[in-house]
Amino acid sequence: MHTAVGLIVEYNPFHNGHLWHLTEAKRIAGAEFAIAIMSGNFLQRGEPAIVDKWSRAAMAVTAGVDLVIELPTVFAVRSAQYFATGGIQLLSRLGMVSHICFGAESADLAALTAAARALSASTTGSTIRQKMKTGRTYAASLALTLAETTGIDPGVIHSPNNILAIEYLRAIFTCAPQLIPLVIERCAANYHDTVITSTIASATAIRAAIAQNSLLLPDSSAWQSLPAATAAQINALIATGRAPVTFDAFSNIVLAKLRTMQLNELAALPDVTEGLHNKISDSARKASTLQELLSFIKSKRYPLTRLQRMMIHALLGTTKTTLAGFDQAGPLYARILAFNQNGRRLLRVIDRYSTVPVITKTARFLTSKQQQNNELTRLQDMLAYDIKATDIYVLGQPNCQWRAGGQDYQTSPHYLAN
Template identity: 65%
Template sequence: MNVVGMIVEYNPFHNGHLWHLTEAKRIASAQFAIGVMSGHFLQRGEPSILDKWSRANMAVQAGVDLVIELPTVFSVRSAQYFATGGIQLLARLGIVSHVCFGTETPDLAGLISVAHALNKKNVIRIMRENMKTGQTYAASLAAALALTTDAASLAQTPNNLLAIEYLRAIETYAPSLQPLPIQRLSANYHDTGINASIASATAVRTTLLKDGILIPGSPAWKAVPPGSAKQINDLVLLGKAPVTLTALSDIILAKIRTMNINEIAALPEVNEGLHNKISAAALQATTAQQLLFQIKSKRYTLTRLQRIIIYALLGITKEKLSAFDQTGPLYIRILAFNDNGRKLLKEIRKQALVPVITKTSQFLTSKQRQHKNLSTLQEMLAYDIAATDIYMLGSPNHQWKAGGQDYHISPQYV
């Protein structure tokens, strides 16, 4: 059977995602679709606007058969590690035949040529030299690739960059997976306006935060499937959403203010004296946004800095990530499924290279979390649990701020 996998965030699920899902199943001739989805913290270093179970539920309502959580230690990473974690997890399911991803340019041959070039020593060397001068990763990559391939321009947009990293990961970890690029429709990744039925997730979030809800009949309402629109508004009215970086400001500042210089220096993506700047800025800033803009520069993009403060918030260190990168994802954690997903799970349990988790306490109890002698799997899972516990503190209504939700909420059967 053909099973198409997708690495997603669904923040929130909108019509562009629905189109991508439909096209993925069509061009893969797939009977089933699986989404590997980020949990409560995302690749751009911010909390998801809705909780992970609600986002997974929306996806399954729209036709995804099974949604699996991408462990936090990969979901909050830069493109290379985010993509690698997602591809490794899809491969370890043992049943996925195709992987489909959105791009600005569906030139598979060109994207593959860039992915190959990225593994060349001279390209890596030039990239590192350019980044030392303050160029961003994307600009450094494009400049280095210009010397080795005619397709360098493909690496200058967010989704193409991710696509290239997916292809690199497929070549290294999952050569049996067939890549399927799909060109994005209408809206660009960073668009904040809504002028059609397909809009960017950024635009939907921006409108939701501005208006308070998705106003029935408005462009934002029409940009998401009806079931998703209703569920988003229900969550807002209950005070479960939206969760934002601003809502976590005090916790972030408290965490960084109580870290010493060496602890800040041990955070991933911190180098060249940035730890001193972060420490000083945390004492002056009164919000997470002020902190970010005080330390932002040409060398340190806002996205990178957002990831760094999330690493600090969750207690993620360079040393820990290095260990997790050696193993890749160590479990298959189920968030939501339908009847087809139930069938897939039956096959996954037979074929998978790592265990399936439907009940958290069977792999890590709350008591075990208090001890240091955890296995690598348990340490990885502990970050997911901690991410949820902290995320809940950003809920607008105090009623929903309690921790331990990973132990109480079961996978959603839709």
């Protein structure tokens, strides 16, 4: 069987740091191939991707990823624990991935593993919840709890990539013990950097440059922080009005949705607790923009990313009950977004060993007529949320000619022939 290293990614967009991580992952894993499990059109931080999922997958394959598979939306737009678990489960269910490689601010796998095991202890969850009741965020409560119980430096926990790394390890313990974890230390840029200072920059800073809605110039710092092919692809999307897609473009849609939801519907949204639905309802009527709405609701208890995920769940119609059912089932399909010649070889192997079906044509598993009724299988229901996510996402594209629905039925995976 071929050896493949798995990557759980967002590639928003694919930049030089991702290219370095890809190269290192294959090297230290000794793997022939790389398979990326990638978020679709909405991301873990509760934001729309700056360019669509097929374009981001094509950028990744052009840069050397062999196969890009979509992480279902119901796992992609989630907190670190569920995002990581969904990605690990999907990699495991492909039946032929040997390693999982992820980036972190701390490359100390022993420390991250100790933190993961401590977090999985039966009493840790209740301790974290008690600390959150004092107004601390989940990340701060987690860091303090682990510092108290294991002596782990709180700084190891506070960065988003370290938190994800710990959750990947927890998921491996419970869902995929056959996967060998590998960690690579992030280099050059910090996660939240907003300025590009070298050829390896944060995705945050790169998105800020792209969001100016002007073409990237070859001598600009943004262009230099991207593989040349990626920069050219982004320019083509900007030129045709398919990018950039920003959260502000959904301002009126989000406000309209929240203003028409009943209080019980708001209370059913994932992550909404402790009467927050009342505050969301009141704030949605007072706010005139999405950013103003978020500023009204944001607090230490409810950081921005958590609130943004609530907004996406409101648009998609997902509820606590819905997600609980999907979490119990795990990802039920491997939906292909892009592949190269090596990826084509991998697909033949995956067809033999995968415990979930491979989807290259959506209509073979779900038709638009089926989507409109309420008698869907669990797989079809999960897939329907991916389709709904795209139908909403395209409304944020700058040029209205690209906003028609049903693109998941019409778009084939991107194939790179050479």
